[in-house]
Amino acid sequence: MAFAVYVDGQEGTTGLRIHEYLARRSDIELLRIDADKRKDPAERARLLNAADVAFLCLPDAASREAAAMVDNPRTCLIDASTAFRTDPAWVFGLPELAPGQRERLRQGKRIANPGCHATAFILLLRPLVDAGLVPPTLPVSATSITGYSGGGKKMIEQYQAQPVEPALTSPRPYALTLAHKHQPEMMAHTGLTARPVLLPVVASFYKGLAVQVPLHRAQLPAAATPEAVQAALETHYAGERFVRVRPLRDAATLENGFFDVQANNDSNHVDLFVFASETQILLMSRLDNLGKGASGAAVQAMNVHLGVDEALGL
Numbered sequence: 001m002a003f004a005v006y007v008d009g010q011e012g013t014t015g016l017r018i019h020e021y022l023a024r025r026s027d028i029e030l031l032r033i034d035a036d037k038r039k040d041p042a043e044r045a046r047l048l049n050a051a052d053v054a055f056l057c058l059p060d061a062a063s064r065e066a067a068a069m070v071d072n073p074r075t076c077l078i079d080a081s082t083a084f085r086t087d088p089a090w091v092f093g094l095p096e097l098a099p100g101q102r103e104r105l106r107q108g109k110r111i112a113n114p115g116c117h118a119t120a121f122i123l124l125l126r127p128l129v130d131a132g133l134v135p136p137t138l139p140v141s142a143t144s145i146t147g148y149s150g151g152g153k154k155m156i157e158q159y160q161a162q163p164v165e166p167a168l169t170s171p172r173p174y175a176l177t178l179a180h181k182h183q184p185e186m187m188a189h190t191g192l193t194a195r196p197v198l199l200p201v202v203a204s205f206y207k208g209l210a211v212q213v214p215l216h217r218a219q220l221p222a223a224a225t226p227e228a229v230q231a232a233l234e235t236h237y238a239g240e241r242f243v244r245v246r247p248l249r250d251a252a253t254l255e256n257g258f259f260d261v262q263a264n265n266d267s268n269h270v271d272l273f274v275f276a277s278e279t280q281i282l283l284m285s286r287l288d289n290l291g292k293g294a295s296g297a298a299v300q301a302m303n304v305h306l307g308v309d310e311a312l313g314l
Contacts, residue, residue, distance in 0.1 A: 003306060006031040006047045008066050009057030011038075013152050014080050017295035018055055021313045045069040048077075053302050056080060067110075076109045076305055078298050084112040085185040092189055093301035094119065095310070096236075096243050097126060105304040113301065114189075116293030117144045117200055118182040120211035120285035122189050123243060123270055127236035129191040133224040140213060141197040142186075145171065145261055147207040150289045159204060171203040208262035209289040215281040226276035229283075233272055241311055242292060242300070245272045264288050268296040268314040 005028050009015045022028045031051055037043040048054045049072040056063045060083040067077055067084075084090040091108035095101055105111060114122065121142055128134040148159040159168055180198045187195060217224065230248040237243040246253075250273055253259060264271060265288045273284040287293050292300075296314055303310045 002027055002029040003052040004029050004031055004050060005302075006033075006051040006054045007057060008044060008048060008054060009062075009080075012057050013149060013156070013290065014294045014298070015055065015057035017290055018057065018298055021295060021299045025313050027308065027312075041069070048072075049075055051075055053078060053305065055298055055302075073109070076111065076302075078111045078113055078301055078305075080113045080294065080298060082115065082181045082185070084110065085114065085118075086188045087112065092185070093297060094122065094189070095300060095304050096123065096240050097189060098130070102304050105301055106307060108305070111301050111305065113294070113298045115182040115185060116146065116150055116209055116287070116289040117142075117180070117198065117211060118185045118189070119293055119297065120144065120209060120270065120287055121182075121186050121196070121198075121213065124211065124213055124233075124272060124283045124285045125186075125190040125192065127232050128224075128229060130236070131228075131232040133221060133229055133232055134192075134215070135221070136191050136193045138192070138219060139194045139197070140192060140215075141199070142211050142213045143199045143201065144209060144211040145201045145203055146209040146289050147205045147262070148202055149207045150209070150293070151202060155202070156206075159206075164204075169204055171201045173199055173201045175200050205262060207288055207290050208265050208286075209293055210259060210261040210284060210286045213283040215283065217279055217281060220281075224281075226274055226281055229276075229281060230274045233274065237272070242268050242314075243270045243272065246274075248274050249276060259284065259286075261286065264291070266291070268292045268300060268311075 007015045031047050048070050053076045056066050056079040060081045063079050063081040063083045090110040090112040091104045093111045093113045148155050233245045268291050270287045275282040
């Protein structure tokens, strides 16, 4: 018997990609809303409550509204906004986060999908905080470079318009008020107590994302050697299908001399890297911001919740 799935906000970038993932699957019955009823609360509520799983691909306020419409205890909500990512009543939709997270996803009916920058950051830092190699009080900074698809339809149109605006041909740092919406979940799900400095940078390629976290070894415990950091990541992600820990000081990357931000595009994989010198460590994480950074992660969380193959459709 097929699972009934509804995507509220199916016309957006994340919603469209979720539809693409699910349309090929014989175990999913996609519930669709008529175009002229997309803003009809009664029809949306009917479909939300008819679904085994409903994805909310909406702005924060609209997601809260939609969640309040659901009174069917069988409906599992997977929200793609930032509205519930630090809400203790919602399960954070990152199966690789910590032991027991998959069981929480199986049992939970409210799942908050992680943000793209946050996913890459959390996967790097959570194992190191848990292992005592990065103190929770350490002030951490991160730079994240991402393709323009993460900005949604308006930004995609901007970058794909002809002629191209000169300002869009070079990388553009943003969130300069130091209040990026992913920072609260970056703290909540790593165990860091100091708010990290996040500098996101959007560039003129469609998708792909890489986060870089520099660390000074003098600020870390003596046990936090590059080898120990590498080993902590390998231990934490042993057996994971989607998270790949690359060799310490990855020879292929160093030989090339440049880091390929787009190497995981069109996949649900995350690659984690540790580069190091005598005095410094550089952590790097790479993913597809539309895959493991958004829609792929949502489908993975749904698979875990439904008890089917975690990689189904991915």
